[in-house]
Amino acid sequence: MATKSKPKGPRKGRDQESGAREKMPRKEFESELEKLDAELVKLQLWAQKEGARIVVVFEGRDAAGKGGVIKRITERVSPRVFQVVALPAPTEREKTQLYLQRYMAHFPAAGEIKIFDRSWYNRAGVERVMGFATEKQVRQFLKLCPIWESVVVGSGIILIKYWFEVSQDEQTRRFKSRINDGRKIWKLSPMDLESHRRWYDFSRARDDMLLATDSSMAPWYIVDGDDKRRARLNCIRHLLSLIPYKEVKRDKVKLPDRQKPKGYVEPRNRSYKHVPQVY
Numbered sequence: 001m002a003t004k005s006k007p008k009g010p011r012k013g014r015d016q017e018s019g020a021r022e023k024m025p026r027k028e029f030e031s032e033l034e035k036l037d038a039e040l041v042k043l044q045l046w047a048q049k050e051g052a053r054i055v056v057v058f059e060g061r062d063a064a065g066k067g068g069v070i071k072r073i074t075e076r077v078s079p080r081v082f083q084v085v086a087l088p089a090p091t092e093r094e095k096t097q098l099y100l101q102r103y104m105a106h107f108p109a110a111g112e113i114k115i116f117d118r119s120w121y122n123r124a125g126v127e128r129v130m131g132f133a134t135e136k137q138v139r140q141f142l143k144l145c146p147i148w149e150s151v152v153v154g155s156g157i158i159l160i161k162y163w164f165e166v167s168q169d170e171q172t173r174r175f176k177s178r179i180n181d182g183r184k185i186w187k188l189s190p191m192d193l194e195s196h197r198r199w200y201d202f203s204r205a206r207d208d209m210l211l212a213t214d215s216s217m218a219p220w221y222i223v224d225g226d227d228k229r230r231a232r233l234n235c236i237r238h239l240l241s242l243i244p245y246k247e248v249k250r251d252k253v254k255l256p257d258r259q260k261p262k263g264y265v266e267p268r269n270r271s272y273k274h275v276p277q278v279y
Contacts, residue, residue: 060164
């Protein structure tokens with residue numbers, strides 16, 4: 001991470017009765033996030049100038065908060081640099097390809113940061129648990145994946161992998177919230193319901209995956225997702241700490257004067273359709 005004044009860490013208050021952490025106030029969260037947003041912009045400018053290639057993988061339990069972190073990372077930066085890859089189920093043609101082929105097609109060129117919302121690790125997780133892949137395919141994947149990732153890192157790509165964990169009670173609460181909130185119902189899929197029912201099947205698959213694919217060149221980082229606000233801040237801070245970006249010096253911007261109208265007059269009485277001013 002660049003040499004700069006780092007944002008102060010979030011307050012670590014505790015509830016005196018239960019010993020649990022107090023919920024971070026929204027105002028404090030937004031204040032900390034604003035500082036991190038500025039650093040993400042610096043990262044963007046550095047990546048463009050240096051031609052960096054960065055891949056960030058977000059995996060984890062359903063409803064653990066991956067989507068919220070990705071949204072916070074990308075909301076203040078350019079979508080042409082920070083590109084989110086969220087692939088649907090493979091097509092019939094893609095099913096006949098090498099497994100990693102459709103993921104490689106989305107890897108970054110110079111100056112790009114690719115954020116994978118789920119990734120090739122589907123094979124070791126949902127595909128294994130739901131029977132979409134055979135045990136032979138899963139074993140082969142777990143064996144070859146660290147080798148392949150070492151080649152990726154050896155090519156100069158920065159590869160960062162996050163696993164988001166959430167407790168059973170918190171996952172249940174979030175699923176119920178999705179069921180009862182019309183704004184969130186789209187987030188609830190049949191696969192989510194299965195992930196809730198088959199908690200321990202997914203736990204076993206997670207354990208095997210982490211054990212087999214955690215390497216010195218491409219380690220896994222676990223994010224505690226029970227507290228959404230803290231999880232978002234902690235993950236973004238950690239992500240920034242892993243990338244050796246520096247602040248890019250830019251020329252001071254001066255807003256130019258407007259040109260002279262040279263007789264131009266705004267047209268009147270044209271039948272344009274306007275959006276009603278309801279508010």
